[in-house]
Amino acid sequence: MKALILVGGFGTRLRPLTLSLPKPLVDFANKPMILHQIEALKTIGVTEVVLAINYQPDVMLSCLQEFEASLGIKIVCSREYEPMGTAGPLALARDTLIDGSGDPFFVLNSDVISQYPLKQMMEFHKTHGGEASILVTKVDEPSKYGVVVMDELSGRVHRFVEKPQVFVGNKINAGMYLLNPEVLDRIEMRPTSIEKEVFPKIAQENKLFAMVMPGFWMDIGQPKDYLTGLKLYLESLRKTHPEKLMDGPNVLGNVLVDRSAQIGDRCLIGPDVCIGPDCIIETGVRLSRCTIMRGVKVKRHACILGSIIGWHSTVGQWARVENMTVFGEDVHLSDEMYSNGGVVLPHKQINTSILSPKILM
Amino acid sequence: MASSEGANVAVIMVGGPTKGTRFRPLSFNLAKPLFPLAGQPMVQHPILACKKIPNLAQIYLIGFYEERDFTLYVSAISNELKVPVRYLREEKPHGSAGGLYYFRDLLMEENPVNIFVMNCDVCCSFPLSDMLAAHLKYKGIGTLLVKKVSAESASEFGEIVADAETGELLHYAEKPETFVSEWINCGVYIFTPEIFLAIQGVASERNNHGTLRRVSSFEALHFTTKSTQADFVRLDQDILTPLAGKRKLYTYETQDFWEQIKTPGMSLKCSSLYLAQYRLTAPDLLAKGDKSNSAKFVGDVYVHPSAKIHHTAKVGPNVSISGSARIGPGVRLIGCIILDDVEIKENALISHSIVGWKSIVGRWARVQGVGDYTAKLGITILGEDV
Numbered sequence: 001m002k003a004l005i006l007v008g009g010f011g012t013r014l015r016p017l018t019l020s021l022p023k024p025l026v027d028f029a030n031k032p033m034i035l036h037q038i039e040a041l042k043t044i045g046v047t048e049v050v051l052a053i054n055y056q057p058d059v060m061l062s063c064l065q066e067f068e069a070s071l072g073i074k075i076v077c078s079r080e081y082e083p084m085g086t087a088g089p090l091a092l093a094r095d096t097l098i099d100g101s102g103d104p105f106f107v108l109n110s111d112v113i114s115q116y117p118l119k120q121m122m123e124f125h126k127t128h129g130g131e132a133s134i135l136v137t138k139v140d141e142p143s144k145y146g147v148v149v150m151d152e153l154s155g156r157v158h159r160f161v162e163k164p165q166v167f168v169g170n171k172i173n174a175g176m177y178l179l180n181p182e183v184l185d186r187i188e189m190r191p192t193s194i195e196k197e198v199f200p201k202i203a204q205e206n207k208l209f210a211m212v213m214p215g216f217w218m219d220i221g222q223p224k225d226y227l228t229g230l231k232l233y234l235e236s237l238r239k240t241h242p243e244k245l246m247d248g249p250n251v252l253g254n255v256l257v258d259r260s261a262q263i264g265d266r267c268l269i270g271p272d273v274c275i276g277p278d279c280i281i282e283t284g285v286r287l288s289r290c291t292i293m294r295g296v297k298v299k300r301h302a303c304i305l306g307s308i309i310g311w312h313s314t315v316g317q318w319a320r321v322e323n324m325t326v327f328g329e330d331v332h333l334s335d336e337m338y339s340n341g342g343v344v345l346p347h348k349q350i351n352t353s354i355l356s357p358k359i360l361m
Numbered sequence: 362m363a364s365s366e367g368a369n370v371a372v373i374m375v376g377g378p379t380k381g382t383r384f385r386p387l388s389f390n391l392a393k394p395l396f397p398l399a400g401q402p403m404v405q406h407p408i409l410a411c412k413k414i415p416n417l418a419q420i421y422l423i424g425f426y427e428e429r430d431f432t433l434y435v436s437a438i439s440n441e442l443k444v445p446v447r448y449l450r451e452e453k454p455h456g457s458a459g460g461l462y463y464f465r466d467l468l469m470e471e472n473p474v475n476i477f478v479m480n481c482d483v484c485c486s487f488p489l490s491d492m493l494a495a496h497l498k499y500k501g502i503g504t505l506l507v508k509k510v511s512a513e514s515a516s517e518f519g520e521i522v523a524d525a526e527t528g529e530l531l532h533y534a535e536k537p538e539t540f541v542s543e544w545i546n547c548g549v550y551i552f553t554p555e556i557f558l559a560i561q562g563v564a565s566e567r568n569n570h571g572t573l574r575r576v577s578s579f580e581a582l583h584f585t586t587k588s589t590q591a592d593f594v595r596l597d598q599d600i601l602t603p604l605a606g607k608r609k610l611y612t613y614e615t616q617d618f619w620e621q622i623k624t625p626g627m628s629l630k631c632s633s634l635y636l637a638q639y640r641l642t643a644p645d646l647l648a649k650g651d652k653s654n655s656a657k658f659v660g661d662v663y664v665h666p667s668a669k670i671h672h673t674a675k676v677g678p679n680v681s682i683s684g685s686a687r688i689g690p691g692v693r694l695i696g697c698i699i700l701d702d703v704e705i706k707e708n709a710l711i712s713h714s715i716v717g718w719k720s721i722v723g724r725w726a727r728v729q730g731v732g733d734y735t736a737k738l739g740i741t742i743l744g745e746d747v
Contacts, residue, residue, distance in 0.1 A: 266690070266707070268724075284673075284691040284708045286725040301691040301708040303725040318693040318710045320727045336693060336710060338729060353729075 002097050003046045003106035004078075005037055006089060006175075007053040013222040016328030016345045017310055022057050024110055027293060028220060029233050029274050030258050035067060037108050040116035042073045046106065049073060050096050052089030054080040087192035090184060098181050109175030113229045115215030115236060116176075124211045125178045128155060131207035132199070133178040136171040137217040145172040146195055150210045157208040160195055174213050223308055223326050227289055231272040252288075264300070276311075290321075299335070307339075310346070323357065367474030368418035371411045374457055375404060375481040377425035383624045387717065392430045394422075394481045397698070398628060399635035400646065400663035400681050406635060407479045408438060408446065410487030418471040420446045422481075423460045425453065458596035462560040469554060476556070478596075480548035484631035486617040486638065487549065495528070496551040499611040503556055505530060505601070506549035507612045508619050512540060518621070519546035519597050521605075523612040530610035533602045544612075546597065547619055556600070559609075563599050625715055629730075632698055633679035636661035648676070656688070668699075689724075696730075 011023030018026060024034035038049055051064070064075045078093040090097070090107065097105050104125060106118065117135070125133040134157070136148045142164065149158045149169045161168050173195060186198055202208040216236055218229035234254035237244060246255045246269070253271020257263070261275045264283035269275075273287045276294040281287070286303040295312040298304065302315045307325035315321060316335035325339045328346035333339060337350060341357030344350060348360060375394040384393045394404040401409075404422065411420055420442075422431060431448040439446045449464050461468070461478065468476060475496065477489060488506075496504035507521055520541040522532040534541045594600065604610050618634050620627060639646045639661065650658035656670040660678020670676065670688040680694045683701040688694070692705050695712040699705070703716050706724040713730030722728060 286708065301693065301710075301725075303708070303727070318708075320710070320725075336695070336712070338727065 001044075001046045001103050001105065002048050002050070002099065003041045003108065004050045004052055004090060004093055004097060005034065005108045005110050006086065007034070007051050007110045010055065011221070014226070016326060016343060017223075017308070020311065020329040020346055022060050023221075024051070025060065025063055027276060027291075028113060028226070029230060029237075029256055030276055032063070033113070033220070034110055036113060037110065037116070038067060038071065038073065038075070040118060041106065041108075042071050044118045044122065047074060048096065049075050050093045051075065051077050052080065052084075052093060053077055054083060083191055085191040085193045087187045087194035087198050088190060090179075090194075091187040091189045091192070094184050098184065102181060104178050104180045107177040107179060109219075111219050111221040112175045112217065113220050113233060114174070114176075114213065114217040117211075117214055120214070121176070121178050121211060124155070124209070128209045130156075130202075130209045131180045131205075132183055132202050132209070134199070134208065134210050135174040135176040135213050136210045137174040137213040138170050139172050140170075142167070142170045142172055147171065148173055148210050155209040155211055156206060157199070157203045157210050159203055160200055162196070171210065171212065174217050175219070224324055226308065227272070227291065227306065227324075230274055230291060231289070234272055234274070258294075325354075368416050368471045369414050369475045369477065370418055370468055370471060370473040371414060371420045371477040371479070372461065372468065373404060373407050373420070373422050373479050373481050374460065375422050375424035375426065375431075377451075377454065379425075379454075384628075387625055387628075387715065390718065392426050394424070394426075395430070395434060396628060397681065397683055397700070398484070398622070398632040399639065400665060400683070401635075402434065403622060403628075404434075404481045405438065406484070407481065407487055408442070410479075410489055411444070411477070412442070413487070413490045414477060414493070415490075417444055418473060420444055421464070421468065422446065422448045423451065423464060424448070424481075425451045454593070456593045456595040456599070458560050458563075458600045459594040461596070462557060462564070462594065465557045469557075474553070476552045476554065478550040478552060482622045483548040483619070484622050484627075484634055485547060485549070485615065485619040488613075488615055488617065489549075489551075492549070492551060492613045495613040496611070499528060501529075501553075501611045502559065502609045503550055503552045503601075503604075504611045504613050506547040506615055507544050508547050508615050509543050510545055510619075512543050515543050515545050516540070519601075520544065521546050521612065528611045528613070529608060530601070530605045530612050533597065533605045535597045535602075546601075547615065548621075550596075559600055559604060560594055563594055563603065629679075629696065629698060629713065629715065632681050633661065633696070636663060636679060636681065639663070 007024050011018035014023055014026060025032045041049055068075050076096060080089055084092060121133055146160055146162045147164050147169050148160055148171045186201060199208055216232035218225055218232055220226040220229040234256060238254050246257045250267050251270050255270040255273045257275040258277040260277045261279040263281045266283050267281060267285045269287045272289045275292045278295045279292050280297045282300040284301040285298050289306045290304045291308045293309060293311040296309050298315045299317040301317055302319045305322040307321050310328045310331060312329060313327045313331040315333050316337060318336045319333050321339045323341040325342050327344050330347045331344045333350045338353035340355055342354035342360055344360045387396060395402045408420060411417055428448060428450050435446050435448050451460050451463060455463050492504060492506060516537060519533060519535045520537055521530055521544050522542045523530055620631050622628050622631050646663055648658045648662040648664045650656060654672045656672050656674040656676055658677050662677040663681045665682060665684040667684045668682045668686040671690040673690045674688050674692040676694045679696045682699045685701055686699050686703045688705050689707045691708040693710040697711045698715045700716060700718045702719045705722045708724055709722050709726045711728045714728045
């Protein structure tokens with residue numbers, strides 16, 4: 001079976017993290033974002049994954065080779081030289097996706113973290129026998145997104161409405177599809193939107209079905225949602241693999257810590273914290289709702305709340321970091337300093353407090 | 362020489378609760394003169410400076426606070442100094458000179474040769490013995506302590522013009538709107554008893570006819586209420602200004618530090634100035650941190666003996682910690698005043714702030730002021746029991 005992951009471009013919303021690494025390789029819960037999806041695909045028997053990207057940094061290639069080797073799955077890149085929209089990349093990858101077996105193929109969105117109910121999707125697809133299945137998720141504020149209007153029992157999709165002004169439904173497109181090869185015949189080799197052009201046509205022919213997403217779903221393309229996604233992910237991990245989470249007297253709630261990280265005493269870690277490999281957390285540190293990437297050193301008595309600290313950075317003694325601060329790679333906050341929502345680009349030393357949210361070059 | 366035979370008397374003007382509103386919320390519970398700077402009540406600094414005065418017979422505190430606010434303090438400090446200290450209460454404000462005049466009989470009891478007068482909210486080195494030597498040389502009826510400051514800040518105070526050779530006070534202007542001089546009146550004076558005649562002269566003159574005097578446009582709004590009180594006499598405008606240039610008043614210059622303690626922000630700065638002064642005058646008061654289980658001290662720090670500090674805390678520079686305060690493990694204190702009975706929990710950081718009595722600062726909390734003492738909102742202040 002095949003799959004396509006829409007990776008897209010530069011990941012500008014996740015800057016400054018994406019200034020150091022391409023977005024698919026930015027870590028989420030101690031694993032490169034794209035690996036979460038590739039592993040889920042491998043589990044249900046996908047043998048080849050196409051990554052649709054529109055710019056090709058070399059660092060991606062070497063990582064992909066590693067994933068190929070360790071997972072035993074084939075990974076190829078399909079490069080758009082001009083923006084092809086959300087459907088165009090499928091046409092580009094046509095030759096790889098169609099192998100003559102007639103099997104449907106998955107399409108995933110690289111920014112989405114979820115429980116990847118791929119097996120259930122396959123069963124759903126077989127049952128309804130239609131041409132395409134999409135996953136939808138229930139949200140509180142559907143007007144921010146594209147709403148899928150569907151029949152609740154059969155799952156048949158009536159239509160899509162983009163950012164509706166009145167309430168038409170509360171299910172939105174979760175960005176995961178299972179498509180029969182015939183869908184590719186509908187897509188021309190030009191910039192095309194799958195939600196606006198392709199799916200509505202399939203829906204009109206009553207061949208498009210939607211399955212409501214069981215479990216959590218989050219688009220983690222920007223820092224605030226990244227942290228919310230982490231919370232949901234860790235909650236789910238608590239149910240499925242609680243042994244992976246850290247427990248102890250200085251732990252609150254769900255906390256994921258890499259084995260190679262060192263944590264000092266008199267710390268208080270959690271809830272919803274992820275600590276990467278080779279991190280050093282010194283005595284008396286408070287961490288809450290944050291991600292600490294690989295190789296970060298957090299010095300004594302510091303306090304980090306609701307923030308993301310990039311690879312190999314340092315947070316000084318008694319420093320306080322809060323309110324959606326994001327440090328890029330190799331950022332060093334001096335002792336006793338304060339960061340209130342600072343967004344700091346890589347390779348920077350911060351010697352004065354950041355009193356209100358701003359971007360530091 | 363008269364001074365070696367005659368007695369001297371010191372007066373410290375402490376003001377009252379209607380004054381010092383800029384010191385709130387801290388002055389809600391404690392009279393401003395008793396607020397601790399560098400571990401000692403504000404008024405104690407000029408009082409201790411009086412030790413430099415030879416043949417000191419008595420120290421008076423004059424103000425219009427309730428007597429009970431000062432009773433305990435006054436008896437304690439009298440015992441310590443072995444000099445009688447007494448609080449004299451004015452039932453209504455008489456102005457800075459009016460107060461002196463009102464209590465003149467008491468002040469003259471010991472027949473003092475010289476009367477030292479100081480404002481309580483002045484923070485300086487009080488070079489009283491050198492000032493006395495100059496005063497005796499001048500043989501005038503009064504000597505003012507003066508200092509040169511920047512032209513911009515001078516207009517906040519009383520500006521003086523002095524003769525560079527004789528040291529005589531030629532001209533005095535209180536908070537002038539236009540530039541008069543870079544030299545300001547520090548609020549520390551030495552007078553001879555003739556000053557009372559001068560005050561009486563001004564009061565009776567006022568009763569006879571209206572005097573023509575220069576007032577600021579701001580004062581003019583308040584003028585009608587105060588001018589009718591014949592016995593409300595201000596030292597600066599009403600006494601010094603008319604006497605200037607008549608070979609009666611002289612000046613003594615100081616180049617040491619000088620600040621006015623009007624706001625809590627200034628109290629932080631003045632506390633640091635006094636802490637720095639301890640290095641010379643009272644080095645034993647500064648914390649040393651040399652024992653194996655003591656905390657790490659940086660710069661000038663005062664710690665009351667009953668305060669407890671965990672050995673992993675780092676304190677200073679410019680920190681003053683009052684009695685029964687408890688500083689927990691891993692706490693960082695910079696440029697702050699911690700008042701009595703405060704508890705600072707683990708790993709918190711306090712910088713450029715004042716933490717009021719009995720307050721509690723939680724674990725990993727951060728209390729931070731900007732560190733600009735002159736700005737109105739430059740520091741963080743936590744009132745009592747926060």
